[in-house]
Amino acid sequence: MDDSGIKKQNWDVKETELFLEILKELDMKKCLDGRKVRNNKLFKVAHRRMTAAGYHRSVDQLKFRWKLLKSAYYKCKREPDSPAPTKIQGWWRYEKTMIAIMESRHPLVGAGVNSDRNDEATEDSDGDASMLHWPQPQPQPCSDNTTQNLDLIIKMDPEMDSQLKIGFIGAGNMAFGIAKGILSGESGKKNLGNTGREVLSEGVKDLTVVSTVGNVLPVNVKVSAPSSRNLGRFQELGIAVTHSNVEVVCGSDVVFVAVKPHLVPLVLNEISQHITDRHIIVSVAAGVTLATVEELLPENTVAIRLMPNLPCMVQEGALLFARGTHAKQEDGALLRSLLHRCGLVEEGPEAWIDIHTGLSGSGVAFVYLFAEALAEGAVKMGMPSALAHSIASQTVLGAGRLLRDSGKHPAQLRSEVCTPGGTTIYGLHTLEQGGVRAATMSAVESATERARELGRKSAAGGRK
Ligand SMILES: NC(=O)C1=CN([C@@H]2O[C@H](COP(=O)(O)OP(=O)(O)OC[C@H]3O[C@@H](n4cnc5c(N)ncnc54)[C@H](O)[C@@H]3O)[C@@H](O)[C@H]2O)C=CC1
Ligand SMILES: O=C(O)[C@@H]1CCC=N1
DSSP: OOTTSOOOOOOOHHHHHHHHHHHHHTTOTTTOOSOHHHHHHHHHHHHHHHHHTTOOOOHHHHHHHHHHHHHHHHHHHHOTTSOOOSSSTTHHHHHHHHHHHHTTSOGGGGGGHHHHTTOOOOSSSOOOGGGOOOOOOOOOOOOSHHHHHHHHHHHHOTTSSSOOOEEEEOOSHHHHHHHHHHHGGGTSTTOOOTTOOOOOOTTTTTOSSOOOOOOOOGGGEEEEOSSSTTHHHHHHTTOEEESOHHHHHHTOSEEEEOSOGGGHHHHHHHHGGGOOTTOEEEEOOSSOOHHHHHHHSOTTOEEEEEEOOGGGGGTOEEEEEEEOTTOOHHHHHHHHHHHGGGEEEEEOOTHHHHHHIIIIITHHHHHHHHHHHHHHHHHHTTOOHHHHHHHHHHHHHHHHHHHHHHOOOHHHHHHHHOOTTSHHHHHHHHHHHTTHHHHHHHHHHHHHHHHHHHHHHHHHHHHO
Protein backbone atom coordinates (compact mmCIF):
# COMPACT_ATOMS: atom_id res chain seq x y z
CA MET A 1 0.00 0.00 0.00
CA ASP A 2 1.12 3.56 -0.53
CA ASP A 3 0.75 6.41 1.95
CA SER A 4 -2.85 7.00 1.08
CA GLY A 5 -3.79 3.45 1.98
CA ILE A 6 -4.85 2.74 -1.59
CA LYS A 7 -3.64 -0.56 -3.05
CA LYS A 8 -1.38 -0.58 -6.08
CA GLN A 9 -3.56 -1.84 -8.85
CA ASN A 10 -3.19 -1.84 -12.60
CA TRP A 11 -5.20 0.69 -14.53
CA ASP A 12 -7.72 -0.69 -16.96
CA VAL A 13 -8.81 0.87 -20.22
CA LYS A 14 -12.06 2.30 -18.89
CA GLU A 15 -10.35 3.95 -15.98
CA THR A 16 -7.64 5.51 -18.12
CA GLU A 17 -10.20 6.70 -20.65
CA LEU A 18 -12.26 8.27 -17.88
CA PHE A 19 -9.17 9.96 -16.46
CA LEU A 20 -8.34 11.49 -19.82
CA GLU A 21 -11.96 12.49 -20.37
CA ILE A 22 -11.95 14.29 -17.04
CA LEU A 23 -8.80 16.17 -18.00
CA LYS A 24 -10.42 17.12 -21.26
CA GLU A 25 -13.71 18.05 -19.68
CA LEU A 26 -11.99 20.26 -17.16
CA ASP A 27 -10.38 21.95 -20.11
CA MET A 28 -7.06 21.52 -18.38
CA LYS A 29 -5.05 21.31 -21.50
CA LYS A 30 -3.65 24.81 -21.54
CA CYS A 31 -3.33 25.00 -17.82
CA LEU A 32 -0.73 22.45 -16.81
CA ASP A 33 1.96 25.06 -16.69
CA GLY A 34 4.32 23.27 -14.35
CA ARG A 35 3.52 25.27 -11.23
CA LYS A 36 3.32 22.85 -8.35
CA VAL A 37 0.45 24.35 -6.36
CA ARG A 38 -1.68 24.86 -9.42
CA ASN A 39 -1.05 21.37 -10.76
CA ASN A 40 -1.92 19.92 -7.36
CA LYS A 41 -5.28 21.67 -7.46
CA LEU A 42 -6.00 20.34 -10.93
CA PHE A 43 -5.31 16.79 -9.89
CA LYS A 44 -7.43 17.21 -6.79
CA VAL A 45 -10.41 18.07 -8.98
CA ALA A 46 -9.71 15.01 -11.14
CA HIS A 47 -9.30 12.87 -8.02
CA ARG A 48 -12.70 13.89 -6.69
CA ARG A 49 -14.37 13.09 -9.99
CA MET A 50 -12.65 9.73 -10.34
CA THR A 51 -13.73 8.85 -6.81
CA ALA A 52 -17.30 9.83 -7.60
CA ALA A 53 -17.16 7.46 -10.57
CA GLY A 54 -15.97 4.62 -8.32
CA TYR A 55 -12.24 4.72 -9.11
CA HIS A 56 -10.28 5.18 -5.94
CA ARG A 57 -6.89 6.57 -6.87
CA SER A 58 -4.92 9.02 -4.77
CA VAL A 59 -3.86 12.38 -6.18
CA ASP A 60 -0.29 11.09 -6.40
CA GLN A 61 -1.44 8.04 -8.32
CA LEU A 62 -3.25 10.24 -10.80
CA LYS A 63 -0.14 12.35 -11.22
CA PHE A 64 1.92 9.26 -11.81
CA ARG A 65 -0.51 7.94 -14.39
CA TRP A 66 -0.40 11.29 -16.14
CA LYS A 67 3.38 11.14 -16.13
CA LEU A 68 3.35 7.73 -17.79
CA LEU A 69 0.90 8.87 -20.42
CA LYS A 70 2.99 11.93 -21.06
CA SER A 71 6.12 9.85 -21.31
CA ALA A 72 4.45 7.57 -23.88
CA TYR A 73 3.29 10.57 -25.83
CA TYR A 74 6.80 12.04 -26.02
CA LYS A 75 8.28 8.70 -26.98
CA CYS A 76 5.83 8.40 -29.85
CA LYS A 77 6.56 11.92 -30.90
CA ARG A 78 10.32 11.39 -30.93
CA GLU A 79 10.21 7.98 -32.59
CA PRO A 80 7.00 7.84 -34.63
CA ASP A 81 8.12 4.73 -36.50
CA SER A 82 9.19 2.65 -33.49
CA PRO A 83 6.85 0.09 -31.88
CA ALA A 84 4.30 1.40 -29.42
CA PRO A 85 5.61 2.18 -25.94
CA THR A 86 5.33 -0.65 -23.45
CA LYS A 87 4.79 1.37 -20.27
CA ILE A 88 1.19 2.02 -21.22
CA GLN A 89 -0.64 -1.06 -22.35
CA GLY A 90 -3.01 -0.40 -25.22
CA TRP A 91 -1.46 3.02 -25.77
CA TRP A 92 -3.09 3.34 -29.18
CA ARG A 93 -6.45 3.77 -27.44
CA TYR A 94 -5.31 6.92 -25.69
CA GLU A 95 -2.99 8.39 -28.28
CA LYS A 96 -5.56 10.60 -29.98
CA THR A 97 -6.82 12.12 -26.74
CA MET A 98 -3.29 12.63 -25.48
CA ILE A 99 -2.30 14.43 -28.66
CA ALA A 100 -5.36 16.65 -28.29
CA ILE A 101 -4.42 17.44 -24.71
CA MET A 102 -0.69 17.85 -25.21
CA GLU A 103 -0.74 19.85 -28.39
CA SER A 104 -2.83 22.62 -26.96
CA ARG A 105 -1.13 22.79 -23.60
CA HIS A 106 0.48 25.83 -22.05
CA PRO A 107 3.49 26.87 -24.17
CA LEU A 108 5.74 26.86 -21.11
CA VAL A 109 5.37 23.13 -20.80
CA GLY A 110 7.48 22.77 -23.88
CA ALA A 111 10.40 23.66 -21.65
CA GLY A 112 9.86 20.41 -19.79
CA VAL A 113 10.00 18.09 -22.79
CA ASN A 114 13.59 17.07 -22.23
CA SER A 115 13.08 16.15 -18.62
CA ASP A 116 10.44 13.66 -19.74
CA ARG A 117 13.11 11.74 -21.60
CA ASN A 118 14.42 10.64 -18.24
CA ASP A 119 11.08 9.27 -17.09
CA GLU A 120 11.61 5.85 -15.63
CA ALA A 121 8.50 3.99 -14.69
CA THR A 122 7.43 0.41 -14.67
CA GLU A 123 4.41 -1.16 -16.32
CA ASP A 124 0.91 0.10 -15.56
CA SER A 125 1.48 0.38 -11.82
CA ASP A 126 0.94 3.46 -9.70
CA GLY A 127 4.63 3.93 -8.90
CA ASP A 128 5.91 6.34 -6.32
CA ALA A 129 4.87 9.80 -7.33
CA SER A 130 6.90 11.45 -4.60
CA MET A 131 10.00 10.60 -6.65
CA LEU A 132 8.74 12.53 -9.63
CA HIS A 133 10.15 15.82 -10.70
CA TRP A 134 7.78 17.78 -12.81
CA PRO A 135 9.18 20.27 -15.24
CA GLN A 136 9.28 23.58 -13.40
CA PRO A 137 9.35 26.50 -15.80
CA GLN A 138 9.39 30.00 -14.32
CA PRO A 139 5.96 30.96 -12.97
CA GLN A 140 4.11 33.28 -15.32
CA PRO A 141 0.79 35.03 -14.89
CA CYS A 142 -1.95 33.06 -16.61
CA SER A 143 -3.32 35.08 -19.42
CA ASP A 144 -5.62 33.06 -21.59
CA ASN A 145 -9.31 32.52 -20.97
CA THR A 146 -9.00 28.79 -20.54
CA THR A 147 -6.65 29.30 -17.66
CA GLN A 148 -8.92 31.88 -16.08
CA ASN A 149 -11.86 29.55 -16.46
CA LEU A 150 -9.97 26.77 -14.80
CA ASP A 151 -9.11 29.07 -11.91
CA LEU A 152 -12.79 29.73 -11.58
CA ILE A 153 -13.63 26.03 -11.62
CA ILE A 154 -11.08 25.39 -8.92
CA LYS A 155 -12.17 28.34 -6.81
CA MET A 156 -15.85 27.61 -7.11
CA ASP A 157 -15.85 23.89 -6.65
CA PRO A 158 -17.58 23.63 -3.28
CA GLU A 159 -16.25 20.15 -2.63
CA MET A 160 -12.63 21.00 -3.16
CA ASP A 161 -10.39 20.51 -0.16
CA SER A 162 -9.12 23.98 -0.67
CA GLN A 163 -12.29 26.00 -0.41
CA LEU A 164 -12.32 29.66 -1.20
CA LYS A 165 -10.58 31.62 1.54
CA ILE A 166 -11.84 35.08 2.36
CA GLY A 167 -9.85 37.78 4.12
CA PHE A 168 -10.79 41.17 5.54
CA ILE A 169 -8.26 43.88 6.23
CA GLY A 170 -9.98 46.17 8.70
CA ALA A 171 -12.46 44.97 11.28
CA GLY A 172 -14.93 47.82 11.21
CA ASN A 173 -18.63 48.08 10.58
CA MET A 174 -18.47 47.42 6.87
CA ALA A 175 -16.18 44.41 7.11
CA PHE A 176 -18.52 43.01 9.74
CA GLY A 177 -21.56 43.72 7.59
CA ILE A 178 -20.11 41.91 4.56
CA ALA A 179 -18.79 39.01 6.64
CA LYS A 180 -22.18 38.57 8.28
CA GLY A 181 -23.88 38.68 4.90
CA ILE A 182 -21.50 36.13 3.38
CA LEU A 183 -21.80 33.77 6.32
CA SER A 184 -25.57 34.11 6.52
CA GLY A 185 -25.79 31.21 4.08
CA GLU A 186 -25.34 28.89 7.05
CA SER A 187 -28.79 29.58 8.40
CA GLY A 188 -30.12 32.50 6.43
CA LYS A 189 -33.30 32.66 4.44
CA LYS A 190 -31.46 32.79 1.14
CA ASN A 191 -29.46 29.67 1.85
CA LEU A 192 -29.00 27.72 -1.35
CA GLY A 193 -26.79 25.10 0.20
CA ASN A 194 -23.75 23.51 -1.30
CA THR A 195 -25.76 21.79 -3.95
CA GLY A 196 -27.42 24.96 -5.19
CA ARG A 197 -26.36 25.60 -8.77
CA GLU A 198 -27.13 28.84 -10.42
CA VAL A 199 -26.41 30.55 -13.67
CA LEU A 200 -24.00 33.26 -12.63
CA SER A 201 -23.88 35.70 -15.48
CA GLU A 202 -23.38 35.92 -19.19
CA GLY A 203 -20.00 34.65 -20.25
CA VAL A 204 -19.55 32.00 -17.61
CA LYS A 205 -22.67 30.03 -18.51
CA ASP A 206 -20.64 27.87 -20.83
CA LEU A 207 -18.28 26.56 -18.20
CA THR A 208 -18.52 22.86 -17.57
CA VAL A 209 -18.66 23.23 -13.83
CA VAL A 210 -20.12 26.44 -12.57
CA SER A 211 -21.83 26.54 -9.25
CA THR A 212 -22.33 29.20 -6.67
CA VAL A 213 -19.62 29.53 -4.11
CA GLY A 214 -20.88 27.00 -1.59
CA ASN A 215 -21.71 28.06 1.92
CA VAL A 216 -18.65 29.89 3.16
CA LEU A 217 -17.60 28.48 6.49
CA PRO A 218 -16.27 30.81 9.22
CA VAL A 219 -13.05 28.76 9.36
CA ASN A 220 -12.30 29.95 5.84
CA VAL A 221 -12.53 33.60 6.82
CA LYS A 222 -9.87 35.72 8.52
CA VAL A 223 -9.86 39.35 9.57
CA SER A 224 -7.08 41.70 10.66
CA ALA A 225 -6.98 44.97 12.57
CA PRO A 226 -4.25 46.67 14.58
CA SER A 227 -6.17 46.50 17.85
CA SER A 228 -8.39 43.83 19.37
CA ARG A 229 -11.17 46.33 20.02
CA ASN A 230 -13.46 45.24 17.17
CA LEU A 231 -12.30 41.67 16.78
CA GLY A 232 -14.56 40.08 19.41
CA ARG A 233 -17.71 40.24 17.30
CA PHE A 234 -15.90 38.51 14.41
CA GLN A 235 -14.71 35.79 16.78
CA GLU A 236 -18.29 35.31 17.89
CA LEU A 237 -19.09 34.42 14.26
CA GLY A 238 -16.28 31.84 14.35
CA ILE A 239 -13.97 33.95 12.17
CA ALA A 240 -10.22 33.77 12.79
CA VAL A 241 -8.63 37.06 13.80
CA THR A 242 -5.10 38.44 13.62
CA HIS A 243 -3.21 41.71 13.88
CA SER A 244 -1.25 40.91 10.73
CA ASN A 245 -2.58 42.15 7.38
CA VAL A 246 0.06 40.07 5.61
CA GLU A 247 -1.21 36.92 7.30
CA VAL A 248 -4.69 37.66 5.96
CA VAL A 249 -3.34 38.14 2.44
CA CYS A 250 -1.21 35.01 2.49
CA GLY A 251 -4.11 32.86 3.64
CA SER A 252 -6.84 34.25 1.37
CA ASP A 253 -7.99 34.13 -2.23
CA VAL A 254 -10.38 37.08 -2.01
CA VAL A 255 -9.19 39.97 0.15
CA PHE A 256 -11.54 42.80 1.12
CA VAL A 257 -9.71 46.01 1.94
CA ALA A 258 -12.08 47.63 4.43
CA VAL A 259 -10.11 50.38 6.12
CA LYS A 260 -10.85 54.09 5.99
CA PRO A 261 -10.03 55.62 2.59
CA HIS A 262 -6.96 57.57 3.77
CA LEU A 263 -5.41 54.33 5.08
CA VAL A 264 -5.77 52.42 1.81
CA PRO A 265 -2.37 53.48 0.35
CA LEU A 266 -0.63 52.52 3.60
CA VAL A 267 -2.28 49.10 3.69
CA LEU A 268 -1.72 48.38 -0.01
CA ASN A 269 1.95 49.27 0.28
CA GLU A 270 2.23 46.88 3.20
CA ILE A 271 0.63 43.91 1.44
CA SER A 272 1.77 44.56 -2.12
CA GLN A 273 4.70 42.16 -2.23
CA HIS A 274 2.49 39.30 -1.03
CA ILE A 275 -0.10 39.60 -3.79
CA THR A 276 -0.01 36.82 -6.39
CA ASP A 277 -2.20 35.75 -9.29
CA ARG A 278 -4.16 33.72 -6.74
CA HIS A 279 -5.70 36.90 -5.31
CA ILE A 280 -8.71 39.04 -6.02
CA ILE A 281 -8.37 42.34 -4.16
CA VAL A 282 -11.68 44.03 -3.41
CA SER A 283 -11.55 47.59 -2.12
CA VAL A 284 -14.67 48.91 -0.41
CA ALA A 285 -13.16 52.26 0.49
CA ALA A 286 -15.30 55.24 -0.49
CA GLY A 287 -13.77 57.26 -3.29
CA VAL A 288 -10.57 55.26 -3.73
CA THR A 289 -10.29 54.60 -7.44
CA LEU A 290 -9.21 51.44 -9.23
CA ALA A 291 -6.34 53.43 -10.74
CA THR A 292 -5.03 54.20 -7.24
CA VAL A 293 -5.43 50.60 -6.10
CA GLU A 294 -3.77 49.19 -9.23
CA GLU A 295 -0.91 51.66 -9.06
CA LEU A 296 -0.06 50.51 -5.56
CA LEU A 297 -0.24 46.79 -6.30
CA PRO A 298 1.88 44.57 -8.58
CA GLU A 299 1.25 44.66 -12.31
CA ASN A 300 -1.61 42.40 -13.39
CA THR A 301 -3.23 42.35 -9.94
CA VAL A 302 -6.90 41.46 -10.15
CA ALA A 303 -8.61 44.37 -8.40
CA ILE A 304 -12.29 45.13 -7.97
CA ARG A 305 -13.89 48.22 -6.46
CA LEU A 306 -17.02 47.50 -4.47
CA MET A 307 -19.42 49.86 -2.78
CA PRO A 308 -21.57 47.95 -0.29
CA ASN A 309 -23.89 49.29 2.37
CA LEU A 310 -24.57 48.34 5.93
CA PRO A 311 -27.81 46.35 5.41
CA CYS A 312 -25.57 43.56 3.99
CA MET A 313 -25.70 42.47 7.60
CA VAL A 314 -29.34 41.47 7.22
CA GLN A 315 -29.02 40.27 3.61
CA GLU A 316 -30.70 43.41 2.30
CA GLY A 317 -27.67 45.34 1.10
CA ALA A 318 -27.36 47.16 -2.21
CA LEU A 319 -23.91 46.57 -3.69
CA LEU A 320 -22.33 47.87 -6.87
CA PHE A 321 -18.92 46.83 -8.14
CA ALA A 322 -16.61 47.74 -11.01
CA ARG A 323 -13.84 45.52 -12.30
CA GLY A 324 -10.26 46.72 -12.64
CA THR A 325 -8.04 46.38 -15.69
CA HIS A 326 -7.08 42.77 -15.05
CA ALA A 327 -10.31 41.54 -13.47
CA LYS A 328 -12.08 39.25 -15.89
CA GLN A 329 -15.79 38.66 -16.13
CA GLU A 330 -15.25 35.41 -14.23
CA ASP A 331 -13.71 37.33 -11.34
CA GLY A 332 -16.80 39.53 -11.23
CA ALA A 333 -18.98 36.42 -11.34
CA LEU A 334 -17.06 34.91 -8.46
CA LEU A 335 -17.50 38.07 -6.38
CA ARG A 336 -21.17 38.27 -7.26
CA SER A 337 -21.65 34.68 -6.21
CA LEU A 338 -19.76 35.23 -2.98
CA LEU A 339 -21.83 38.29 -2.10
CA HIS A 340 -25.21 37.15 -3.33
CA ARG A 341 -26.45 36.57 0.19
CA CYS A 342 -25.60 40.17 1.11
CA GLY A 343 -28.45 41.53 -1.02
CA LEU A 344 -28.73 43.09 -4.46
CA VAL A 345 -25.35 42.89 -6.25
CA GLU A 346 -24.86 44.81 -9.49
CA GLU A 347 -21.92 45.54 -11.73
CA GLY A 348 -21.37 48.86 -13.47
CA PRO A 349 -18.76 51.25 -14.80
CA GLU A 350 -16.48 52.76 -12.22
CA ALA A 351 -17.97 56.23 -12.70
CA TRP A 352 -21.16 54.99 -11.04
CA ILE A 353 -19.45 53.82 -7.87
CA ASP A 354 -19.17 57.30 -6.34
CA ILE A 355 -22.82 57.96 -7.26
CA HIS A 356 -23.85 54.70 -5.64
CA THR A 357 -21.91 55.78 -2.57
CA GLY A 358 -24.13 58.86 -2.29
CA LEU A 359 -27.31 57.01 -3.22
CA SER A 360 -26.93 53.90 -1.13
CA GLY A 361 -23.68 53.61 0.84
CA SER A 362 -24.55 56.90 2.52
CA GLY A 363 -28.20 56.73 1.49
CA VAL A 364 -29.09 54.31 4.26
CA ALA A 365 -28.10 57.03 6.75
CA PHE A 366 -30.46 59.47 5.02
CA VAL A 367 -33.26 56.95 5.42
CA TYR A 368 -32.38 56.52 9.11
CA LEU A 369 -32.57 60.28 9.55
CA PHE A 370 -36.00 60.26 7.97
CA ALA A 371 -37.10 57.34 10.19
CA GLU A 372 -35.86 59.18 13.24
CA ALA A 373 -37.74 62.32 12.23
CA LEU A 374 -40.92 60.33 11.62
CA ALA A 375 -40.71 58.88 15.13
CA GLU A 376 -39.95 62.26 16.68
CA GLY A 377 -43.01 63.72 14.99
CA ALA A 378 -45.12 61.03 16.62
CA VAL A 379 -43.47 61.64 19.99
CA LYS A 380 -44.27 65.34 19.59
CA MET A 381 -47.91 64.39 19.06
CA GLY A 382 -47.89 62.31 22.26
CA MET A 383 -46.92 58.73 21.34
CA PRO A 384 -44.41 56.91 23.61
CA SER A 385 -40.92 57.01 22.07
CA ALA A 386 -40.27 53.25 21.95
CA LEU A 387 -43.52 52.56 20.16
CA ALA A 388 -42.99 55.49 17.80
CA HIS A 389 -39.51 54.21 16.81
CA SER A 390 -40.73 50.68 16.39
CA ILE A 391 -43.57 51.82 14.11
CA ALA A 392 -41.25 54.18 12.20
CA SER A 393 -38.78 51.36 11.41
CA GLN A 394 -41.58 49.03 10.34
CA THR A 395 -42.99 51.82 8.15
CA VAL A 396 -39.63 52.27 6.40
CA LEU A 397 -39.22 48.52 6.02
CA GLY A 398 -42.74 48.01 4.67
CA ALA A 399 -42.52 50.96 2.30
CA GLY A 400 -39.15 49.71 1.02
CA ARG A 401 -40.32 46.16 0.46
CA LEU A 402 -43.45 47.25 -1.34
CA LEU A 403 -41.44 49.62 -3.51
CA ARG A 404 -38.94 46.90 -4.42
CA ASP A 405 -41.34 44.00 -4.77
CA SER A 406 -44.10 45.80 -6.67
CA GLY A 407 -41.64 47.26 -9.17
CA LYS A 408 -43.78 50.41 -9.24
CA HIS A 409 -42.40 53.93 -9.48
CA PRO A 410 -42.38 55.62 -6.05
CA ALA A 411 -44.63 58.40 -7.36
CA GLN A 412 -47.25 55.79 -8.28
CA LEU A 413 -47.21 54.25 -4.81
CA ARG A 414 -47.30 57.71 -3.24
CA SER A 415 -50.42 58.58 -5.18
CA GLU A 416 -52.00 55.27 -4.10
CA VAL A 417 -51.59 56.39 -0.46
CA CYS A 418 -53.03 59.87 -1.08
CA THR A 419 -56.78 60.16 -0.63
CA PRO A 420 -57.95 63.40 -2.24
CA GLY A 421 -58.43 65.91 0.58
CA GLY A 422 -57.11 63.28 3.02
CA THR A 423 -54.28 63.25 5.54
CA THR A 424 -51.36 62.24 3.32
CA ILE A 425 -51.56 65.11 0.86
CA TYR A 426 -51.53 67.59 3.76
CA GLY A 427 -48.39 65.96 5.14
CA LEU A 428 -46.72 65.80 1.72
CA HIS A 429 -47.44 69.49 1.15
CA THR A 430 -45.59 70.28 4.37
CA LEU A 431 -42.61 68.14 3.32
CA GLU A 432 -42.46 69.90 -0.03
CA GLN A 433 -42.59 73.29 1.70
CA GLY A 434 -39.64 72.13 3.82
CA GLY A 435 -37.75 71.27 0.63
CA VAL A 436 -37.32 67.61 1.54
CA ARG A 437 -37.07 66.51 -2.09
CA ALA A 438 -34.45 69.10 -3.03
CA ALA A 439 -32.57 68.48 0.21
CA THR A 440 -32.47 64.73 -0.44
CA MET A 441 -31.23 65.22 -3.99
CA SER A 442 -28.58 67.60 -2.68
CA ALA A 443 -27.60 65.05 -0.04
CA VAL A 444 -26.89 62.43 -2.71
CA GLU A 445 -25.01 65.04 -4.73
CA SER A 446 -22.89 66.16 -1.74
CA ALA A 447 -22.05 62.60 -0.74
CA THR A 448 -21.08 61.74 -4.33
CA GLU A 449 -18.86 64.84 -4.55
CA ARG A 450 -17.26 63.97 -1.24
CA ALA A 451 -16.51 60.44 -2.50
CA ARG A 452 -14.80 61.99 -5.54
CA GLU A 453 -12.81 64.28 -3.27
CA LEU A 454 -11.73 61.35 -1.08
CA GLY A 455 -10.60 59.59 -4.25
CA ARG A 456 -8.41 62.52 -5.26
CA LYS A 457 -6.92 62.68 -1.76
CA SER A 458 -6.12 58.98 -1.62
CA ALA A 459 -4.55 59.16 -5.07
CA ALA A 460 -2.33 61.99 -3.86
CA GLY A 461 -1.58 60.02 -0.65
CA GLY A 462 -0.52 57.01 -2.69
CA ARG A 463 1.92 59.09 -4.74
CA LYS A 464 3.70 60.53 -1.66
N1 LIG B 1 -19.75 52.00 7.17
C1 LIG B 1 -20.42 51.95 6.03
O1 LIG B 1 -21.64 51.97 6.01
C2 LIG B 1 -19.68 51.87 4.74
C3 LIG B 1 -18.31 51.96 4.70
N2 LIG B 1 -17.64 51.85 3.52
C4 LIG B 1 -16.19 51.94 3.45
O2 LIG B 1 -15.68 50.88 4.23
C5 LIG B 1 -14.43 51.25 4.78
C6 LIG B 1 -14.45 50.94 6.26
O3 LIG B 1 -15.45 51.73 6.85
P1 LIG B 1 -16.03 51.36 8.28
O4 LIG B 1 -16.10 49.90 8.42
O5 LIG B 1 -17.26 52.14 8.45
O6 LIG B 1 -14.86 51.93 9.21
P2 LIG B 1 -14.47 51.53 10.69
O7 LIG B 1 -13.77 52.69 11.28
O8 LIG B 1 -15.67 50.98 11.39
O9 LIG B 1 -13.43 50.34 10.47
C7 LIG B 1 -12.13 50.51 10.01
C8 LIG B 1 -11.30 49.35 10.54
O10 LIG B 1 -10.00 49.44 10.01
C9 LIG B 1 -9.08 49.10 11.04
N3 LIG B 1 -7.76 49.60 10.70
C10 LIG B 1 -7.22 50.82 10.89
N4 LIG B 1 -5.95 50.86 10.45
C11 LIG B 1 -5.69 49.63 9.93
C12 LIG B 1 -4.55 49.04 9.33
N5 LIG B 1 -3.43 49.71 9.12
N6 LIG B 1 -4.63 47.75 8.95
C13 LIG B 1 -5.76 47.04 9.14
N7 LIG B 1 -6.87 47.56 9.72
C14 LIG B 1 -6.83 48.83 10.10
C15 LIG B 1 -9.68 49.69 12.27
O11 LIG B 1 -9.13 49.09 13.43
C16 LIG B 1 -11.14 49.32 12.06
O12 LIG B 1 -11.37 48.03 12.52
C17 LIG B 1 -14.23 52.71 4.50
O13 LIG B 1 -13.27 52.89 3.51
C18 LIG B 1 -15.58 53.20 4.04
O14 LIG B 1 -15.47 54.20 3.07
C19 LIG B 1 -18.30 51.61 2.35
C20 LIG B 1 -19.66 51.51 2.34
C21 LIG B 1 -20.47 51.69 3.52
O1 LIG C 1 -19.55 57.72 5.18
C1 LIG C 1 -18.74 57.10 4.51
O2 LIG C 1 -17.72 57.68 4.06
C2 LIG C 1 -18.94 55.66 4.20
C3 LIG C 1 -19.04 55.43 2.73
C4 LIG C 1 -20.48 55.13 2.47
C5 LIG C 1 -21.04 54.95 3.78
N1 LIG C 1 -20.18 55.19 4.70
